[in-house]
Amino acid sequence: MGAGVAVAVDGKTLEGARSADGRQMHLLAAFLHQEATVVAQHRSPLPPMKSPWSNNCLIPFPWRGPSSRSMPCIPNTKRPDTRSRKKKADYLFTVKDNQPTLKTHIEDLHLNDAPPHDQTADKGHGRVEVRSIRISKELNDYVEFPYVRQVFCIRREVTHLRKNKDTSETVYGITSLSPTQASPQRIPAPNRGQLSIENRLHWVRDVTFDEDRSQIRTGTGPRVMASLRNLVISILRRCGATNIAKTLRSFAFRTHHSG
Numbered sequence: 001m002g003a004g005v006a007v008a009v010d011g012k013t014l015e016g017a018r019s020a021d022g023r024q025m026h027l028l029a030a031f032l033h034q035e036a037t038v039v040a041q042h043r044s045p046l047p048p049m050k051s052p053w054s055n056n057c058l059i060p061f062p063w064r065g066p067s068s069r070s071m072p073c074i075p076n077t078k079r080p081d082t083r084s085r086k087k088k089a090d091y092l093f094t095v096k097d098n099q100p101t102l103k104t105h106i107e108d109l110h111l112n113d114a115p116p117h118d119q120t121a122d123k124g125h126g127r128v129e130v131r132s133i134r135i136s137k138e139l140n141d142y143v144e145f146p147y148v149r150q151v152f153c154i155r156r157e158v159t160h161l162r163k164n165k166d167t168s169e170t171v172y173g174i175t176s177l178s179p180t181q182a183s184p185q186r187i188p189a190p191n192r193g194q195l196s197i198e199n200r201l202h203w204v205r206d207v208t209f210d211e212d213r214s215q216i217r218t219g220t221g222p223r224v225m226a227s228l229r230n231l232v233i234s235i236l237r238r239c240g241a242t243n244i245a246k247t248l249r250s251f252a253f254r255t256h257h258s259g
């Protein structure tokens with residue numbers, strides 16, 4: 001993706017927490033793909049699946065790049081606006097059911113019927129996964145979405161060797177990156193990277209830190225504790241930890257350890 005930095009943006013609802021007016025607390029986090037660390041977090045008035053980009057989703061985040069397209073951003077949100085562009089960021093994200101019209105328009109392009117522009121295969125964990133990507137570049141304003149440059153379709157075909165079972169999934173996406181910035185060979189990497197915030201941050205907070213059952217439920221306490229959990233996870237990741245739960249147990253057994 002050129003010299004840019006890939007940032008995943010996604011939301012999480014603190015199930016057990018309530019604000020002073022009784023509403024649930026929804027937090028958006030910005031997460032660096034490669035470093036697996038949190039660089040920003042702010043509160044959203046809406047749940048993650050309903051939080052539109054035009055609702056100032058990205059405005060509170062502090063990044064700015066040295067050029068107009070230097071920092072690709074991969075948010076799990078709905079719609080960019082001109083103020084988001086002032087952040088000098090691009091977007092690349094999958095189109096989900098919370099954008100039914102956009103998803104239908106992309107499906108109507110029948111990208112999946114065309115020959116793939118690129119194809120890769122991986123084997124591991126008892127399965128073989130073949131990923132095929134197809135891109136439509138000449139949109140001619142067919143897809144009504146701000147700043148869109150490319151629409152893509154990724155098809156995953158998985159053979160589960162132990163179960164002798166085949167599964168498949170088709171994912172559609174959209175990006176403001178040009179073909180030279182995001183070729184068919186480069187698009188799958190940041191698209192998969194978006195999953196990192198769910199698997200390497202939110203899942204860890206849920207399972208390892210048992211966040212939703214925290215007894216700190218009101219006021220600013222839940223947000224502060226979420227920030228502290230983000231900080232701990234980020235520090236451990238920067239120190240090379242790949243399994244946060246195992247690392248925490250190791251420290252718990254060695255309270256005298258200071259290195």
